Amino acid sequence: MIVSRVTALGRVGWEFCQRIGQSGFFLSSVIIRRPKFSQVFELFSEQLYRVGVLSLVIVMMSAMFIGMVVALQGYNTLQKFGAEQELGQLLALSVVRELGPVITALLFAGRAGSALTAEIGLMRATQQLDCMDMMAVDPLWRVIAPRFWAGVISMPILAALFNITAIFGGQLVGVHWLGVDSGTFWSNMQAAVEFRGDVLNGIIKSVVFGFVITWVAVYQGYFSEPNSAGISRATTKTVVYSSLLTLALDFVLTAMMMGGW
Amino acid sequence: MAKRTMEFIVGLFMLAGLAALVLLAFKVSGLTKVGNGDTYIITAEFDNIGGLKVRAPVAIGGVRIGQVENIALDKNNFRAVVTMRIENKFNNLPDDSSASIFTQGILGSNYISVVPGFEPESLKAGEAIETTHSALILENLIGQLIYSMKSDGNQVTTDKKK
Numbered sequence: 001m002i003v004s005r006v007t008a009l010g011r012v013g014w015e016f017c018q019r020i021g022q023s024g025f026f027l028s029s030v031i032i033r034r035p036k037f038s039q040v041f042e043l044f045s046e047q048l049y050r051v052g053v054l055s056l057v058i059v060m061m062s063a064m065f066i067g068m069v070v071a072l073q074g075y076n077t078l079q080k081f082g083a084e085q086e087l088g089q090l091l092a093l094s095v096v097r098e099l100g101p102v103i104t105a106l107l108f109a110g111r112a113g114s115a116l117t118a119e120i121g122l123m124r125a126t127q128q129l130d131c132m133d134m135m136a137v138d139p140l141w142r143v144i145a146p147r148f149w150a151g152v153i154s155m156p157i158l159a160a161l162f163n164i165t166a167i168f169g170g171q172l173v174g175v176h177w178l179g180v181d182s183g184t185f186w187s188n189m190q191a192a193v194e195f196r197g198d199v200l201n202g203i204i205k206s207v208v209f210g211f212v213i214t215w216v217a218v219y220q221g222y223f224s225e226p227n228s229a230g231i232s233r234a235t236t237k238t239v240v241y242s243s244l245l246t247l248a249l250d251f252v253l254t255a256m257m258m259g260g261w
Numbered sequence: 262m263a264k265r266t267m268e269f270i271v272g273l274f275m276l277a278g279l280a281a282l283v284l285l286a287f288k289v290s291g292l293t294k295v296g297n298g299d300t301y302i303i304t305a306e307f308d309n310i311g312g313l314k315v316r317a318p319v320a321i322g323g324v325r326i327g328q329v330e331n332i333a334l335d336k337n338n339f340r341a342v343v344t345m346r347i348e349n350k351f352n353n354l355p356d357d358s359s360a361s362i363f364t365q366g367i368l369g370s371n372y373i374s375v376v377p378g379f380e381p382e383s384l385k386a387g388e389a390i391e392t393t394h395s396a397l398i399l400e401n402l403i404g405q406l407i408y409s410m411k412s413d414g415n416q417v418t419t420d421k422k423k
Contacts, residue, residue, distance in 0.1 A: 042264065048271045056274065085365065092289050157278030164281040167289060187325060190291025191316055191370065199285045 023219045030148050030218070033141045043146040051112045051147065051214075052154025056161070058111055059104055063162040066099060067091065067169030075178050087180050088189035091170040096193060096202045100163040102250050105209035108155055109242040113217035116147055117238040120221025121231035129222075144222060148214050155210025156203050163202065201257045208249060213242040291316070299349040301386035302330060305360045305373075306340045311396025313362055313371040319345045321375050326351045329373065345373065356380040359392035371396060 074090045120143065123129050129139045167189075174180045193199065217238045224234035310332065319327040327347035335342050347354070357378030362371050375390070384390070
């Protein structure tokens with residue numbers, strides 16, 4: 001009884017390690033694969049459209065509301081200390097450093113990551129990937145690589161757009177509704193935000209998140225069980241794993257960046 | 262959707278991302294002031310600059326006229342040398358203007374407030390503001406307060422003894 005429990009536990013650990021190793025090999029083979037640029041360009045731009053452009057609406061809508069709510073909450077608290085002129089600084093720093101990359105990543109995992117997994121998983125289940133292999137078309141560069149790179153590239157673009165939309169949303173609430181002076185709003189923000197230390201580090205974070213999310217999504221799709229339950233499980237796993245990884249990596253990256261790395 | 266339209270939209274998307282980054286650089290983190298031609302530099306020596314930081318505003322009567330460019334320590338007399346970059350349209354600051362370091366609000370950051378003097382001669386680029394008042398350090402103030410309270414108390418007790 002106990003022995004069988006221990007055996008089961010060991011098998012879970014074994015499978016876990018094996019999946020991680022498998023995903024590492026998978027990632028390296030996707031990255032190393034370097035087909036002719038002219039061949040992939042069309043596939044790549046199509047994926048950029050589907051992964052990046054179609055995520056734009058949800059990202060910018062959420063950015064607008066998040067900027068507005070941060071401005072509203074911040075104003076109410078800062079007002080108690082008579083420091084409402086620092087609203088711009090509060091808004092810009094919290095959006096550019098944390099909220100921008102992290103919330104964009106979470107939305108991206110839900111909007112684009114799950115779609116990638118489901119699509120590739122269905123290709124696996126309907127044996128389209130095997131067919132490609134039979135026709136001597138490598139599915140790794142025909143299907144996986146364009147999706148992977150589209151995810152990695154569109155994530156920082158989405159995060160930058162999120163940042164700017166959130167800041168203008170917050171400016172709308174803070175300056176136009178709550179009556180913070182426009183000049184102090186912007187000049188305090190500009191005095192507090194550093195381009196390299198704050199803006200660029202946020203963008204670096206979003207590149208890392210994009211990399212991890214699309215890696216998880218593409219891997220889960222490619223190695224999903226080839227049936228409908230398997231696809232649904234893989235999609236769930238993509239969203240859960242990539243959200244958890246995003247939050248955990250955010251902590252690690254913030255610690256590294258604060259440490260002056 | 263036609264391939265050309267899609268590629269056009271993707272190009273637009275990437276350009277929008279680039280534009281957002283540029284906007285973040287100039288509007289949010291204020292990189293515009295770097296290497297601007299129509300500014301000039303003046304310096305001022307302070308005994309204590311408190312929490313003054315590079316890029317803090319320099320203002321006259323609360324109106325921003327420039328920013329702090331550099332903060333250094335003079336090795337010879339151990340005073341802080343603050344270099345300020347002032348916009349060229351304010352090139353008529355009187356020679357005997359004074360500079361002080363104030364705090365915006367209670368929790369705010371420090372800034373330099375310039376009070377114009379009365380000399381007809383104006384400050385040239387590279388010249389120094391002679392009259393300066395250092396930042397008020399809260400700990401010093403509290404220390405002085407406690408000290409004066411103590412000495413007051415001592416006086417009272419000595420008075421009683423008498």
